[in-house]
Amino acid sequence: MKSKMPEQQLNLTFGTNVRRTRVEQGLTQSELSSISGIRRQLIVSIELGRIDMRLSNVKSLADALGVDPLELLSLPVVDPR
Numbered sequence: 001m002k003s004k005m006p007e008q009q010l011n012l013t014f015g016t017n018v019r020r021t022r023v024e025q026g027l028t029q030s031e032l033s034s035i036s037g038i039r040r041q042l043i044v045s046i047e048l049g050r051i052d053m054r055l056s057n058v059k060s061l062a063d064a065l066g067v068d069p070l071e072l073l074s075l076p077v078v079d080p081r
Contacts, residue, residue: 019047
């Protein structure tokens, strides 16, 4: 049986991945807000891992960033070296 990721860790992972992807694409929070239809203040809270996400918002952000929603929910791969 797979272990469950704690809710707080999932929120932080998602927020970190949103921020990383946004920055990699050269987008500001305001630009992501305009593209996704999600208020900038909510994007700030998401990136800080402070809120639980509705699936519809996960999809909206993934679509706006042009990535698969699972990419935003995945833990980063750590180099074992």
